[in-house]
Amino acid sequence: MTTPTRQINQTYPLIGFTKLTMQENNLRIEEKRFFQQTAVDIPYEELLPIGVGHHHFVPFRLLLIEIFLGFGCGKACYTLVTQPNQRESATWLLLILLGIFLGLGAYILQIWRHDFLITTGRGNIALFHSPRNKAALYDFANALRDHTILYMRRQYAVVDPLLPAEPQLARLEWLRSLGAINNTQFDQLKTRLLGRFFGAENILGDEYGLAPSAN
Known part of the structure; x- marks a missing residue:
């Protein structure tokens, strides 16, 4: 195929x-x-x-951390502008927080x-x-x-009346349970397998297991 x-x-x-x-x-x-x-x-x-x-x-916890990091970056920027004597430490803090903020933001976008x-x-x-x-x-x-x-269907929805019927019927039931064939297709294949004896399971057979002739 x-x-x-x-x-x-x-x-x-x-x-x-x-x-x-x-x-x-x-x-x-x-x-x-x-x-x-x-x-x-x-x-x-x-x-x-x-x-x-x-x-x-939605990663809610990571979003909350991202918000706090944003506030931290804002605070560092405010300190950098308003307190010249702490400019060096504020700059390093801003760079660190900004790096974490951007890295975490990229990760959040991925997940x-x-x-x-x-x-x-x-x-x-x-x-x-x-x-x-x-x-x-x-x-x-x-x-x-x-x-x-x-x-x-091509691999398993094939029947042979000359072979034992029970394993073939079990295979057809399996296909129907998976949705590979519907009820109509199942009945058609079952009829093809059992022939004219389909629907006559309650008729007793002879010593060879064959159903009596209709004639």
């Missing part, structure tokens, strides 16, 4: 990136955070059911985010959400769900 590769790549300045790639038999997730890089392949069998969600995180979640049977995949990439995120999530369902 050949499928066009679809991927989404998000780059975070000074931090790293997150890249999702739909491969033939699995979803590949690659992440880099500073100097640590990881990659994992998740089989499509473990992805369903696939959905979308949102998570909004204060609205995440777009792709929910799967294996866990949630978090991607940065903004109005500019909203359409691309939904398009990727829908494409991933459609491709996974198509893969599962």
Whole structure:
């Protein structure tokens, strides 16, 4: 089975990136955070059911610290202007507080985010959400769900009346529980597997397990 590769790549300045790639038999997730890089392949069998969600995180405590640092910078500036005899110490204090203020502010901007979640049977995949990439995120999530369902149907929604029926029925139940096939498709495959005996489970068979002829 050949499928066009679809991927989404998000780059975070000074931090790293997150890249999702739909491969033939699995979803590949690659992440880099500073100097640590990881990659994992998740089989499509473990992805369903696939959905979308949102998570909004606001670092309130860090924002309070940032506000106090801002007041400290203001106080140092006031001392620098109004008390010339303390200008040197006030200058050093201002530089230190300003450095902490800017560094903490940059960190807050990185973690204060609205995440777009792709929910799967294996866990949630978090991607940065903004109005500019909203359409691309939904398009990727829908494409991933459609491709996974198509893969599962081609690999597992196949029945053979000449083989034992019970494991095949269990496989069809599994596909239906994941949402890979609906009730109508399940009944069609079950009929194809059991033939004209579908719906006649209560009819007693002969010594070979065959149902009596209708004639």
